[in-house]
Amino acid sequence: MRKIVLQMMTTLNGRLDDPLAWLHGVSDDQYREIDRLYASYDTILVGRTTYEEMAAYWPGAVNEGTEANRSMARRMNAYKKVVFSRSGREGLTEWVNVEQVVVRSDADLARYLTELKARPGGDIHLSGGASLAQSVIGLGLVDEFRFFVYPVVSQGESWFAKLTDKHDLELLSTGSYENGVVALHYVPRQLAATVQPSSFTDLLT
Template sequence: MSAAQPRRKIVLQMMTTLDGRLDDPMAWLHGVSDDQYQEIDRIYAGYDTVLVGRTTYEEMAAYWPGAVSEGTETNRRMAHRMNTVKKLVFSRSGASPLTPWSSVEQVVAATDSDLAKHLAALKAEPGGDIHLSGGASFAQSVVALGLVDEYRFFVYPTVSPGKSWFAKLPSGLDLQLIDSRSYENGVVGLHYVPREATDRVHRETFTDMLT
């Protein structure tokens, strides 16, 4: 009997601010250092599927096809990954046509229930891990449905008002830190997995927390 295939994971991997902002990165993102970009590229090697909302997809489709011969070696390698990885573009209606790009499929999910069913089925298929990309509203919806298995944040040392990844959580979320590292530009990489609510130890007073 063959061993069971490991379950695919949905990974929310994003650059963010100290207050969790995801949207409009040009308002707060001050650059990506080479060591940080190499780490992003390394992580991306484990993905074979990207989940993305329509607006962010159009931004990606406008840049990555022409980036295979631009910038640093890391950027060219990332461009190759982005051009070949399977891209699932989620839409509530599917009414607007997508800009043509390689390995693209449009998924119409009119309700959160439709979205949850599709992602649960996707995770049950064989394959590599799945990158939950932007935009912010789409990412918030998937987080709120409790379907994210890992969180990888590149936290920029800035505060900026906007849409945060946790804004639509119906209740609290406890995370367990798996790894952390810092980069030349002051960004901190944080790798979390959800912690079961049953693992939380309830304390009656602040003094109890310290003993």
């Protein structure tokens, strides 16, 4: 069974939206870790707004920046991008390997994601934005949480703002990077006993 992994950059107070307002850069060592994690994915789940931000940057980034950034760009171009919409009326910026999925209710979303997890393939990256992330968390379909927490507090939409139930998480590992960002890796507590390290590196972190 494939896993859905919520992996995102966020602030100390959980802000997810408008990263240009608070994200002060990605250091090379952080990019290398993100690239390592992305090697386990082959599908990305996004809302329309987040998709448009990605489509404006990644297609042209394959020849820009550091090797780690170029590697990330190649992955982002190759992965399947699933863009969720309530109506399907909004057009999407053209990009390769894109599928727009109309989900008019949480039941539609749960049905689609449950079927997607049962298909063969790599793990599935839940990228955001906040509304989509909260919906999938609320449905109990997120198997792992990976946060890159920036040392800043900034007012905006958080990934947990509209969650109404308590969600107990168990910490599996932490990390830190040259730019002061801290990595936190959690699983839902009810799943913690079933999670095994996937590599010797994971065992040590």
